[in-house]
Amino acid sequence: MNTVIRSQLLRFSVGRGQQFRFSTAAANGNDLVIGTVDETLGIAMLTMNRPPANSLSLEMNEAICTSLKTMESNPKIQSVILSSSNPKIFSAGLDVSELVSPHPDRLPKFWNSLQQLYLDLYGSRLAVVAAIQGHAPAAGCFLAMACDYRIMSSGDIGGEGGGDMKKRFVPTIGLNETQLGIAAPPWMGQLLVRTIGFRQAELALAMGTLFPPDRALSIGLVDAIESEQHGAESTIIEGLSELLPSISKDQASNPLMQKAFKQATTFAKIPPHARVASKLVTRQSHIHDMIATRDEDTAHFCGFVTQEAVQKNLIAYVEAMKSKSKKK
């Protein structure tokens, strides 16, 4: 957590399938985010790459924002696929270690970076397609909701275990904050209301419901579900392989990724001014409300998270998470 990460754009080359990367001084030496662009098709791919769970730290939030802004600054790019290098986790939401015994200077900075991520993603001029291959709890769900289109994996046989005892892998999505003893911030909760409607959101927020793919589809939390059983070589779509970063090349025959690619291509063909104007019609008021209450929201968050009772819940939650992971 104390590792200082320099997030700096090293190389941004455009053209078919060329990549740009973020240099990070993280202990594991990994790039937090990998971006690729294809100017001919007008689409880009932003792959989250923060093992083990793509949780959102201050540096991760900033890396996503910087990457998105860089893509936006290229007038030839109209849409972007937001994906994960982890085939089972889209994003596990906020990095809980940012919330436990937080440093008083870092906590507001962290929250500001999340607010900025919301503003940049929800208000992006680009059409963003979320390729949700795995779990998307809490702020992972928020990330997906801030996109323009969501495609979720239907889950598959053979996700875990081996031989005849293979278990079915079923990813889930939702704002489960109440299960952690915290509440989703108002703007995040409102995003759920805007996505699935008042009553469904009211219930889901109170219960902290994590929805499996079929339920997420039926309530409109995602727009499509797709199997991840890789198709035959012949079903490979031109351009996708080049757009995938080198760590995800095996995803070219993944039907979910193919669907995301087709959707991004469709978005890229819509006259951009009309598409962006229509996006503002539905999103501008929510963005303005958030900006107007931003400082208040930060103060509220910092006050809420540092309460003794909340810290106690969070510590117990993190311990349970770690012991579950150790038992595997």
Ligand SMILES: CCCCC/C=C\C/C=C\CC/C=C/CC(=O)SCCNC(=O)CCNC(=O)[C@H](O)C(C)(C)COP(=O)(O)OP(=O)(O)OC[C@H]1O[C@@H](n2cnc3c(N)ncnc32)[C@H](O)[C@@H]1OP(=O)(O)O
């Ligand atoms: C009344 C007034 C209200 C006002 C409100 C005002 C302000 C609001 C206040 C607070 C709002 C705060 C908002 C919070 C939103 C959030 O996002 S909180 C984070 C919530 N995230 C979760 O709960 C997810 C936890 N993780 C999981 O459930 C699972 O890991 C998974 C994603 C389903 C994946 O499961 P799987 O079995 O595949 O993997 P593991 O569990 O073994 O995990 C692997 C590895 O990853 C680490 N990890 C997982 N999640 C996180 C995380 N969120 N942060 C950090 N690290 C995480 C896990 O520990 C394992 O690591 P390892 O032990 O090193 O292997």
